[in-house]
Every structure is written in structure tokens, then in C-alpha cells.
Amino acid sequence: MSVSNLQIRKDGRLRHFLSTEGLNRGLLTEILDTAESFAGVTEQSVKKVPLLRGKTIVNLFFEASTRTRTTFELAAKRLSADVLNINIGASATVKGETLLDTLRNLQAMHVDMFVVRHADSGTAHFIARHVLPHVSVINAGDGRHAHPTQAMLDMFTIRREKGADFGRLSVAIVGDIANSRVARSQIHALNLLNTGDVRIIAPRTLIPSHIESLGVRVFHDLREGLRDADVVIMLRLQRERMKGTVIPSEHEYYQLYGLTEEKLSMARPDITVMHPGPINRGVEMDSQVADGPRSVILQQVTYGIAVRMAVMSMAMQQKHSQDGDA
Ligand code: NCD
Numbered sequence: 001m002s003v004s005n006l007q008i009r010k011d012g013r014l015r016h017f018l019s020t021e022g023l024n025r026g027l028l029t030e031i032l033d034t035a036e037s038f039a040g041v042t043e044q045s046v047k048k049v050p051l052l053r054g055k056t057i058v059n060l061f062f063e064a065s066t067r068t069r070t071t072f073e074l075a076a077k078r079l080s081a082d083v084l085n086i087n088i089g090a091s092a093t094v095k096g097e098t099l100l101d102t103l104r105n106l107q108a109m110h111v112d113m114f115v116v117r118h119a120d121s122g123t124a125h126f127i128a129r130h131v132l133p134h135v136s137v138i139n140a141g142d143g144r145h146a147h148p149t150q151a152m153l154d155m156f157t158i159r160r161e162k163g164a165d166f167g168r169l170s171v172a173i174v175g176d177i178a179n180s181r182v183a184r185s186q187i188h189a190l191n192l193l194n195t196g197d198v199r200i201i202a203p204r205t206l207i208p209s210h211i212e213s214l215g216v217r218v219f220h221d222l223r224e225g226l227r228d229a230d231v232v233i234m235l236r237l238q239r240e241r242m243k244g245t246v247i248p249s250e251h252e253y254y255q256l257y258g259l260t261e262e263k264l265s266m267a268r269p270d271i272t273v274m275h276p277g278p279i280n281r282g283v284e285m286d287s288q289v290a291d292g293p294r295s296v297i298l299q300q301v302t303y304g305i306a307v308r309m310a311v312m313s314m315a316m317q318q319k320h321s322q323d324g325d326a
Pocket residue numbers: 067068141147150181182235236238276277278
């Protein structure tokens with residue numbers, strides 16, 4: 001079964017959320033619109049809606065995470081679901097239990113949704129292929145492959161900052177594209193939303209081959225690539241995924257690709273500066289920029305809750321009317 005069929009129900013609604021690739025503009029817009037209504041809920045003093053009352057959601061994290069796991073947990077709680085956090089690195093797999101046995105045991109406890117993070121690309125898809133028909137799977141990051149809720153919270157941030165017409169925007173993604181699941185999910189989402197100009201800025205060693213086939217423009221010079229950009233998304237150097245030496249030194253990388261006020265002056269004066277976190281200050285960006293007036297890095301974290309609420313409620317809502325529709 002293809003990726004898109006696995007994610008989308010026969011009637012076109014969301015079943016799992018595994019990657020932005022293979023989705024369509026209508027579904028992405030529905031996620032953004034639904035998140036917009038939840039953003040209001042999270043700003044109230046009583047931050048809860050009863051949409052997922054009685055549902056059980058398991059955060060199944062095989063890889064360390066702070067903000068992603070926490071915002072998924074808060075999103076589930078604000079939807080009134082019961083949520084369980086399982087750090088598998090510290091439990092079952094070290095005892096030799098297979099992934100499928102772990103899943104079967106959790107399903108025996110009547111779980112309704114798995115939120116999965118794993119160091120291996122394809123894990124969320126694998127799990128989605130094996131869950132019971134009523135269970136939904138959300139990918140919270142798999143290897144270098146995809147991190148679709150991060151991409152959608154980034155699209156939500158861009159829409160809030162720049163308006164809904166992506167067609168007139170120039171968006172630059174800077175840094176370790178080769179090792180980034182975030183970049184891949186962002187590029188597919190930006191393309192589906194018909195973004196006018198998507199740019200990749202990075203040294204040759206951090207750009208995957210054939211990236212141009214995704215319809216992006218490639219730059220190796222940060223100043224040149226930032227010219228007249230509306231939005232810049234900085235990425236962390238994913239050292240844990242690098243094989244061998246692909247960058248000379250962090251100092252040299254910062255000289256060439258670190259975002260400073262001076263380099264930012266090449267872009268539009270109202271440029272929006274983003275980063276999925278965690279930031280390496282003084283490596284991919286200067287503190288002055290990270291904490292400056294054009295940075296929306298903390299808003300991204302806040303919006304992450306509303307976007308995750310949207311994705312979870314959309315995938316679960318269909319469950320009521322679509323039980324048995326695998
Ligand atoms: C990203 C991730 O884990 O892929 N971070 C995140 O979800 N907040 C990016 C990164 O680790 O650099």
C-alpha cells in the first residue's frame with residue numbers, strides 16, 4: 001500500500017499522520033485551520049476541550065526528545081485524552097522484545113493512538129501497517145526521513161506571520177539538509193501549499209543528491225541565498241547522524257553559515273527567523289538573532305501544541321464514523 005493510501009481514508013480524511021509527502025493541499029489547509037481554532041483554546045485560562053475524552057494515547061519514544069514529547073503530551077491532555085509516556089530506550093527493547101510484541105501488548109491495553117519517535121527511518125510507517133483498524137499513528141520523527149508535525153507547526157507559524165498566500169513567499173532553509181527529517185517534511189509541505197520560492201542554503205556536503213528534483217533552488221552562499229527572503233528556517237547540525245567529517249569545524253561553519261544580524265541584512269527587513277530547536281547558539285545562529293525581534297522560535301513551540309491537537313483530533317474524529325476502515 002502506498003504512503004498516501006496508508007495515511008488517508010477512502011473518504012479522503014486523515015487516518016495516520018506519517019509524512020507531509022503524499023498528502024494534499026486540502027488536508028494541510030484543514031490541519032492549519034483546525035489548529036487556528038485550537039490556538040484560541042490554549043490561550044484561555046481553562047485550556048481543555050472534551051474532544052478526546054475517554055481515548056488513550058501512547059507517546060512511544062525510542063529517541064530522546066524534550067519539546068516534541070512535551071507538546072504532544074500537552075496537546076493530548078488539552079483534548080482530554082489519557083496519555084501515557086513510554087521511553088522504550090529504557091525498557092522493552094533492551095530486554096530483547098520486538099517492536100511488534102511491544103505494540104501488541106500496548107494494543108491489548110486498548111490504546112487508540114500511538115505517537116512514535118524512532119532513530120530509524122520508516123518506523124512509524126511500519127507501525128501504521130501493523131496496528132488494529134481503529135488505531136491511528138502519528139510520526140513524531142523517524143531517522144532522517146520525516147517529522148510532519150514539526151513541518152506543519154512551521155507552516156502554521158509562517159501563515160500567522162505572513163498570511164495565507166504562500167505563493168508570494170520566498171522561504172529559505174539553511175544548514176544540515178542531508179541529515180534533517182524536518183527539512184524534508186518542510187519542503188513537501190511548502191510545495192503542497194504552492195510556495196512561490198523555496199531555497200536550500202548549505203555546504204555541498206550537507207545537501208542530499210537530487211534535491212533539485214523537489215523543486216527547490218540550491219545556494220552555497222548564505223548572503224546570496226538570503227537575498228530578499230521573507231522567511232529563513234535555520235537547522236541544527238545533526239552531528240549524531242553525520243558519518244565522518246562533513247564540515248571543517250563548528251567555528252568555520254559559523255563563519256560561513258551562522259546567521260548573524262549582518263548576514264540577515266541581505267533579506268527583507270521584515271524577515272521571519274525560525275528554528276525547530278534545539279538551537280546551538282554560536283554554531284547555526286548568533287544569540288542576538290535567536291533572541292531578536294525577528295525571531296519567532298518560541299512562538300513555534302507554542303503553536304506546536306495547537307497543531308498537534310489538530311492532527312490528533314482529525315485522525316481520531318474519523319475513527320468514530322470509520323471504525324473498521326483500515
Ligand atoms: C528536530 C528533530 O528532532 O528532528 N527537533 C525537534 O523536533 N524539535 C530537529 C533537531 O533535532 O535538530
